[in-house]
Amino acid sequence: MGRATLAQELKKDISHHLLELYKWRRKYEDDNSYFCVEVPAASQQPPDEQALFPTFFRMSNLSCAYEIILYDAALIMLLGFGGSTIGPTFDVRMSEYPNPHATRRGPLFLPGEAQHPRAVAIELCKIAEYCLCAHPNSAGLWLISPLKVAYLSFPPASREAKWLSSRMAAIADLSGFEIGRHQDRQPPIGSGGKKQGGLSSHVAVVD
Numbered sequence: 001m002g003r004a005t006l007a008q009e010l011k012k013d014i015s016h017h018l019l020e021l022y023k024w025r026r027k028y029e030d031d032n033s034y035f036c037v038e039v040p041a042a043s044q045q046p047p048d049e050q051a052l053f054p055t056f057f058r059m060s061n062l063s064c065a066y067e068i069i070l071y072d073a074a075l076i077m078l079l080g081f082g083g084s085t086i087g088p089t090f091d092v093r094m095s096e097y098p099n100p101h102a103t104r105r106g107p108l109f110l111p112g113e114a115q116h117p118r119a120v121a122i123e124l125c126k127i128a129e130y131c132l133c134a135h136p137n138s139a140g141l142w143l144i145s146p147l148k149v150a151y152l153s154f155p156p157a158s159r160e161a162k163w164l165s166s167r168m169a170a171i172a173d174l175s176g177f178e179i180g181r182h183q184d185r186q187p188p189i190g191s192g193g194k195k196q197g198g199l200s201s202h203v204a205v206v207d
Contacts, residue, residue: 007085010085011085011086014078014081014082014085014086015082015091015094017078018075018078018079018082018092018094019094021071021074021075021078021111022094022111022112024071025071025110025111026110026111028067028068028071029103029104029105029106029110030103032060032064032105033105034060034105034106035059035060035061035064035105035106036057036058036059036060036064036068036106036107036108036127037057037058037106037107038055038056038057038058038106038107039055039056039057039058040054040055041053041054041055041056041129052125052159052160052163053122053125053126053129055126056126056127056129056130056133057107057108057123057126057127057130058130058134059127059130059131062131062134062135062138065127065130065131066142068108068127069124069127069128069131069143069146070146072120072121072123072124072127072146072150073124073145073146073149073150075114075117075120076117076120076121076124076149076150076152076153077149079092079114079116079117079120080117080152080153083116083117092112092114092115093111093112094111094112095112108123109123117153118153118154118160120153121149121150121153121154121160122160124146124147124149124150125150125160125163125164128143128146128147128150128167129167131143132167132170132171136174137174143171144168144171147164147167147168147171148168150164151164151165151168
């Protein structure tokens with residue numbers, strides 16, 4: 001298989017998976033009535049701690065939070081892969097494929113609205129904050145991997161990256177899952193050991 005053919009297959013595969021993810025999200029929005037509300041972070045924040053995000057997303061239950069967080073993590077990866085491999089022609093909205101429009105029932109991004117992995121990562125963080133505050137004893141190993149995916153969307157020195165590191169450390173303290181204690185960004189595979197920033201550093205560009 002030639003390089004050009006491989007590139008086309010990769011682009012087709014990314015678009016296919018993104019479209020399937022969007023279909024799932026549209027159905028989820030239609031099947032679940034008002035499962036999320038946006039509330040001021042001050043209502044959940046200790047008085048001596050300044051909130052990074054002015055609001056967070058309160059979910060109707062932990063199951064909804066779990067499902068949307070996993071969706072957001074998958075979307076972050078696909079948007080990163082698509083932007084790196086397809087480039088500026090990457091159709092984030094999947095506009096060439098006819099799909100029924102979901103009826104908005106809450107404040108979360110609908111399919112195609114988030115144009116960059118960082119926007120989705122912020123949404124994920126604001127749901128994770130609900131999980132950690134409202135269900136601190138349940139936010140264990142299942143939350144670590146999505147938080148690590150979100151971390152890759154931000155520069156290591158950013159406030160968001162530091163917030164994510166602190167939340168992963170909190171999970172390690174509460175649950176004993178030391179795998180969640182984030183130390184430093186590991187060099188991406190194939191980078192020759194050089195540390196880089198952002199999700200795109202983990203994706204090889206195919207011309």
